[in-house]
Amino acid sequence: MPELPEVETVVRGLNAAIGGDHIVSVKVLREDSVAFPDVALFCRSLGQKKFLQAWRRGKYIVIELEGGSSLICHLRMSGRLIVKGSTGRKRAERGRFLRVLFQLGSGRELHFEDMRVFGRLWFKPDHLTLEEVVPSIAELGVEPLAQDNFGGGLSGKLLQELFDGKSQAVKSALLDQRLVAGVGNIYADEALFLSGVHPQRKAGSLKKKEYEKLAENVRAVLTMGIESGGSTLRDYVNAEGVNGNYQNQAYVYGRTGSPCLHCQSAIARVKIAGRSSHFCPRCQKAQN
Numbered sequence: 001m002p003e004l005p006e007v008e009t010v011v012r013g014l015n016a017a018i019g020g021d022h023i024v025s026v027k028v029l030r031e032d033s034v035a036f037p038d039v040a041l042f043c044r045s046l047g048q049k050k051f052l053q054a055w056r057r058g059k060y061i062v063i064e065l066e067g068g069s070s071l072i073c074h075l076r077m078s079g080r081l082i083v084k085g086s087t088g089r090k091r092a093e094r095g096r097f098l099r100v101l102f103q104l105g106s107g108r109e110l111h112f113e114d115m116r117v118f119g120r121l122w123f124k125p126d127h128l129t130l131e132e133v134v135p136s137i138a139e140l141g142v143e144p145l146a147q148d149n150f151g152g153g154l155s156g157k158l159l160q161e162l163f164d165g166k167s168q169a170v171k172s173a174l175l176d177q178r179l180v181a182g183v184g185n186i187y188a189d190e191a192l193f194l195s196g197v198h199p200q201r202k203a204g205s206l207k208k209k210e211y212e213k214l215a216e217n218v219r220a221v222l223t224m225g226i227e228s229g230g231s232t233l234r235d236y237v238n239a240e241g242v243n244g245n246y247q248n249q250a251y252v253y254g255r256t257g258s259p260c261l262h263c264q265s266a267i268a269r270v271k272i273a274g275r276s277s278h279f280c281p282r283c284q285k286a287q288n
Ligand SMILES: [Zn+2]
Pocket: 260, 261, 262, 263, 264, 265, 280, 281, 282, 283, 284
């Protein structure tokens, strides 16, 4: 599943690939992929719209178009946004899971592929706000990496305020998109390991220093993920395969039974709120 770094990678790829280009026509091959408005209006509204820039809020991709409208995308489990046909005279290849096809003015195509059809696209007309079109955007918590639009990112102080009084496991609090937006399972496990915090400790029970470390490490692992994602970009925008890159350098995620890279103890796994959590029982003490 694409996490924040993969989505950020897609956004950067889009900005590099489609700036200045425009949509000529839209073809929807799977109606479920369009969340708003109805398919006919979606296609009609996007025709001839010029791309301005793409950005991200949590795992939502917002592609601003001229005149104040936007194309919004959530990749969910298996969605991909790919620019095809950038070189040569060859007609762009069409994947098996192509759901929505945007014909571009440059002759290229922007493909929305989605094997499992959980991903969604929205068109935001200029007279509506993002939150009116996609209400769950309004519920998103702190954007962990500093972005101009959303304050200074995640700090220890902010994390402490968000987790204050919470008795749920710190791991599940990290995954709560209403508290911190965009942190998924892999990056939560990695950040907790690097901070020496056991995933089952109560979110509200950490010491000031631990909140500071954890906030810093959440930002560090996300940034590392973005950096390894960027290296796989060529002339297309990739929303998959980047997890794989990061996993190869993971400390604990997916390493159950393997030796801890710090102390050689076997990495353990527990289920927390239905998700597998990987940790080192020695480096991450249940209570400090
Ligand atoms: Zn260890």
